[in-house]
Each structure stands twice: as C-alpha cells, then as structure tokens.
Amino acid sequence: MTGFVTLLGAGPGDEELLTLKGLERIKEADVIVYDRLVNQALLRFAKVECELINVGKIPGQACVSQNDIETILIDKAKEGKRVVRLKSGDPYIFGRGGEEGVALHAQHIPFEVVPGVTSAIAGLTYAGIPATYRDIATSVHVITGHLQDASEELNWQAISQLKGTLIFLMGMKNLPTIVKELMAHGHEASEPIALVEWGTHDKQRSIAGRLDNIVELVQEHRFSSPSIIVVGKVVEFKEVLNFHEHAHLFGKRICVQDSSTGKLPRLLKENGAHLVTFPARDKCVEKPWALPDFTQLEGIVVTDSHAWQFLMEKLVDAGKDIRDLAHLKCVVVGHHTVKALRQNGIKPFETLAQWEVGRLNEVMNHSNKWVILCEETRLAHYSEHFSKELFIETHKLIMSKRIDVENLQCGVDVVCLPNSLAAETFVGVYQEYKMEHLKHVPIVIMGQSTQDVLQRAGFNNMVITEHATIKSMVDATIALIKGE
Structure with missing residues (x-):
C-alpha cells in the first residue's frame, strides 16, 4: 500500500511560527526528511520511533543531491509510510517544493503541501522592518540571490524599475554584485539596505546601512549565510520596531x-x-501493586494525583469503594492532588504544598500504621526519613x-x-x-x-x-x- 508525503513548511526558525497543521503532520510522521536550516527543536514532536533523515545542504560542502532527496521521498512512500519533507520557510518559495511535488506526481505518490511562514517576511519582521508601509512601500518583491549556475543573470534593469521593497534570499555570497548592479541601474548610493542573519532564531543578528557602505559593514561584523537582504525605505523603521532583538532575554x-x-x-x-x-515525564504507567489492609491503618499519604486515581481504580476492581477509607486520615501533597480528591467529594485531613518531612512526622506521630502512595522515582527521596515498608509504588512516569x-x-x-x-x-x-x-x-x-x-x-x-x-x-x- 502506497504511503503519503507532506511537503511541509517549517517556518523561518522560531518554532512557534510552525502552523497547527504542520505540527500535527510532524506528530503523525513515520519518516521526516529535513533540511539544515530547520529548527531542530521541531523534531522533538516526532514519535520516538519516527525515522529522521538529515538531507541538509551546507554551502561549499558535498551534500545530498535533489534527485537523491526525491528518491528518498518516493521510496519511503512506497513502503507505505507517512513521510514529511520538512523544509525551512515555505516549500514553494525558493524551496524546490514544486520540483518534489512534480517528482511525486510522476510516480503516482499522493501528497499534500502545507505552507510555511517565509523568512522573506518573518525575518524582516523580527528585525523591526515592515515589508510594506503606507505611502512608503506599497509592493514587495522577493528575488533569489542564488542562481542555478554562473551563466544565469538577473534582469537588473527590470528590478531597478520596481517601486517597492526588494528582498533577496540566498544572496549573501553575491551581496557585492547586488549592491553594484542596483547602483549601476539607478538606485541612490544612500538608499537604505539591511541584512538579517538567522532571522527569527535565537542567534539572529541584523545590521542596517546604505548601498555604498553595506559591504564594508557586513565584512566588519562578519555576517554570513543564511541572511536576508532587504532594500528600501522601510529599513528606516528598524530601530523603532525591532521588538525581538530588544527583548530582555534576547539571544539567551x-x-x-x-x-x-x-x-x-x-x-x-x-x-x-x-x-x-x-x-x-508525561506518560503515566501503573506498576503492579496490591491494596493494603485498610482496617489495620490509621492514615494514608497520597503524593500525587496519579496515585489517587490508581487507588480509586484498585478499590473498584476489588469490589470496594471510598467508604472503605472513611476511618483513615488522608494527607495529600500538592494542589493537583487536592483537586483529584475533590472530584471524588473528599476533603483531605491535611494538605501540604510540597513534601514536608517535619509536618508529616507530626501528623503520622511516627506511627507505622500508615501507607504512602508514590511514584517510582520518588521513593529514594521520600524514604530518606521514613521506613520503606510504609511506601507503595503505584506508578512510574516516563517521557513520551x-x-x-x-x-x-x-x-x-x-x-x-x-x-x-x-x-x-x-x-x-x-x-x-x-x-x-x-x-x-x-x-x-x-x-x-x-x-x-x-x-x-x-x-x-x-x-x-x-x-x-x-x-x-x-x-x-x-x-x-x-x-x-
């Protein structure tokens, strides 16, 4: 049975800019094929058994070819798997998503495209640069600064006629050429220009200048790829609107x-x-345990809401109910545990905000006619001051x-x-x-x-x-x- 491929835009870097649909696809995936610029934190949402394949292209180094990437998508889908092709930004904005869609269609592989927030807009926003502004920039033009081969050239004459904000993606290597051609085709040397490096990431940097000095500024401050280049008067709003880089904990x-x-x-x-x-540790698993003889006890300590839940279930399975605990003093630890008891109409004898050895000793009066219900990993800590014989491990918490x-x-x-x-x-x-x-x-x-x-x-x-x-x-x- 043929699987399914999702061409998914991961957004520009900030993981919270991933769409809700994109998050669901990552959670469902059997295989994720991801790029270098994708925020690796997104992969933590994948299933533990999900296969992760890194096909990131590093400038100047050997990498997985586009043909090989398309072959991986096709082969994994033919194995009946749900495949996510996780791409930085949006798949269809200089992301080669169109090529991958065509390849999948040729092999009769069903697929979908989930759009992503493009760095061309979000990267500028996080640097305080609006792509448009009334009466100043009424159009936006996104241009590739990275051509397929050296023989290709941009139509600089046509670009220079555009009246709006110019945004160049993947153009860091060609910054001197971009600046030179713009000035040669009518742009003023004083026109504002800015670069945003690693836009929306925690290591974002940005710098503003003029067409005639930006190359020197970039060299001085050692900017590198991936960087977005933006040209236009909207750059002048950078200091006023730069909420991201001015935050108290920015970059930390x-x-x-x-x-x-x-x-x-x-x-x-x-x-x-x-x-x-x-x-x-958000997945709760019950451990094998048996109900104590409540008739021989004076009280019970419930250390978390899961322990109380398993106690209630155990009572029902044994043909008992809450009335069998009526004579016991019930001490609970934590407000979540209190809420769990209230759902059963139970008012605790004593409520502790946290594990308090001194107060527990006072309430229990150093008696051994008590039981303490707890989670597996907490036994070592809790039993430092109480006999291990008092404890019942009802469950354990594991990471999902x-x-x-x-x-x-x-x-x-x-x-x-x-x-x-x-x-x-x-x-x-x-x-x-x-x-x-x-x-x-x-x-x-x-x-x-x-x-x-x-x-x-x-x-x-x-x-x-x-x-x-x-x-x-x-x-x-x-x-x-x-x-x-």
Whole structure:
C-alpha cells in the first residue's frame, strides 16, 4: 500500500511560527526528511520511533543531491509510510517544493503541501522592518540571490524599475554584485539596505546601512549565510520596531521543562528567551501493586494525583469503594492532588504544598500504621526519613517525547525549574547523558523540595526566588542575565 508525503513548511526558525497543521503532520510522521536550516527543536514532536533523515545542504560542502532527496521521498512512500519533507520557510518559495511535488506526481505518490511562514517576511519582521508601509512601500518583491549556475543573470534593469521593497534570499555570497548592479541601474548610493542573519532564531543578528557602505559593514561584523537582504525605505523603521532583538532575554538560552500549556515557558519566550527544553515525564504507567489492609491503618499519604486515581481504580476492581477509607486520615501533597480528591467529594485531613518531612512526622506521630502512595522515582527521596515498608509504588512516569540531546549539549545560560518533579527529570537527563557542563549553570528555583533534589545530585549554583511564583522566576532570570 502506497504511503503519503507532506511537503511541509517549517517556518523561518522560531518554532512557534510552525502552523497547527504542520505540527500535527510532524506528530503523525513515520519518516521526516529535513533540511539544515530547520529548527531542530521541531523534531522533538516526532514519535520516538519516527525515522529522521538529515538531507541538509551546507554551502561549499558535498551534500545530498535533489534527485537523491526525491528518491528518498518516493521510496519511503512506497513502503507505505507517512513521510514529511520538512523544509525551512515555505516549500514553494525558493524551496524546490514544486520540483518534489512534480517528482511525486510522476510516480503516482499522493501528497499534500502545507505552507510555511517565509523568512522573506518573518525575518524582516523580527528585525523591526515592515515589508510594506503606507505611502512608503506599497509592493514587495522577493528575488533569489542564488542562481542555478554562473551563466544565469538577473534582469537588473527590470528590478531597478520596481517601486517597492526588494528582498533577496540566498544572496549573501553575491551581496557585492547586488549592491553594484542596483547602483549601476539607478538606485541612490544612500538608499537604505539591511541584512538579517538567522532571522527569527535565537542567534539572529541584523545590521542596517546604505548601498555604498553595506559591504564594508557586513565584512566588519562578519555576517554570513543564511541572511536576508532587504532594500528600501522601510529599513528606516528598524530601530523603532525591532521588538525581538530588544527583548530582555534576547539571544539567551534558557533551559526549561517542555510544556505546551505551561506559564513559565510562555513568559520566558515573551521576554525573548530561546528555550532549550527537555521533555516532561508525561506518560503515566501503573506498576503492579496490591491494596493494603485498610482496617489495620490509621492514615494514608497520597503524593500525587496519579496515585489517587490508581487507588480509586484498585478499590473498584476489588469490589470496594471510598467508604472503605472513611476511618483513615488522608494527607495529600500538592494542589493537583487536592483537586483529584475533590472530584471524588473528599476533603483531605491535611494538605501540604510540597513534601514536608517535619509536618508529616507530626501528623503520622511516627506511627507505622500508615501507607504512602508514590511514584517510582520518588521513593529514594521520600524514604530518606521514613521506613520503606510504609511506601507503595503505584506508578512510574516516563517521557513520551524524544530528548534533543544535541541542543542541550550546546550549552545554556540559565536553567529554570519550577518544582521538584521538573528538577528530578532534569537531574535524570543530566545523569543519563553525562552533561557535566550543566553542573555550573545557575538554576532558578522557588521551593525547598526542589533545592533538596538538586543538592542531592550535587548542584549548588541555585538562585531561590523572592516569591513562590512563576513571575518571580522570570524576574530572577532577567536579573541574572543583566547581572543585577
């Protein structure tokens, strides 16, 4: 059975500029064939078993030919697989997506095209340059600066007649020629021009000048590919509208646990941070365990909402219900656990915001007639102060997404860990992949239990927030970066 190919535009670099449809296709893919300029962070959304094929072209080096890329797409589709051809920007704007579509059609391979945000527009936007502006630039012209061979030339006479913003993609190598030809065909030497390097990425840089000095400026500041070249009066808005490069955390790599709905990643991103993420242990698997004899107990400690859920299911399977727990003192840890109990109409005897040894000892009165329901990896920490015989491991948490090890190994400026669970996952990644460079990076935290987890693993460079809030974590991160 023939598979299916999606020619997918990944956008210009910022992973959040990927379309919702594009994200779904990545999640569904059996094979992803991706380019060099694609943000590697997008690959973490792929299934663990998804085959990843890098066909990126590096300037000046041997690379996978276009014919070979098309053969890979065809062969994988004929194996019955869902194939995603992940391309930077938009597949049909100097992305050779049209050629790949024609090749697939010739082989009767079904395919679709998912458009992407082109760097020609987004790269300028992130540098504060609007492609159009009323009464100043009423048209936009996107031109390739990289021709198929040396014998091809652009029609400079026609280009010079265009009244609007000129955008050259893949033209870095030919910048001197572009500047020379524009001035030779009527453009003023003082006309504004700018370059945006790695547009929308965390390492974005931009520089503005005039046609008669931009080559020298680019050489002085060592700009290189990939860069977008923009010519026109809209460049003059660069300093006023450059929101991206002026953000507090622009260009800083902040390590945080991945979360599609979390407030911390969102606020860090809004302040310009490049997020280097590690996956959450978000998949819960029940372990083999048996109900204790509740008639012999005084109380029960429930350390997370999953443990409570599995307890309820176990009671039902055993022909029991919540009334069998009526005589027990029920202590819960964490607000998510409290919410889980409330859904069953249960009011806890005691609620703890986090694991508090002193308070638990007071409530339990050092009695052994209690059980503590917990997740597998937390047993070592929790059993430091209580007998292991009190514990029942109800479940374990595992990662459902792949870890972008290469990105983590590139280094980070600050680590942000909002709770002990995130800290435990971070420590696990650090230990499994021997990332010693993370040992000396400052870590922003906001709780004693998180500090305990890190200290046990040998981390000492911690900054504890003034308040136990996500906003306080972001403020502390900004202060660290600014050296305050």
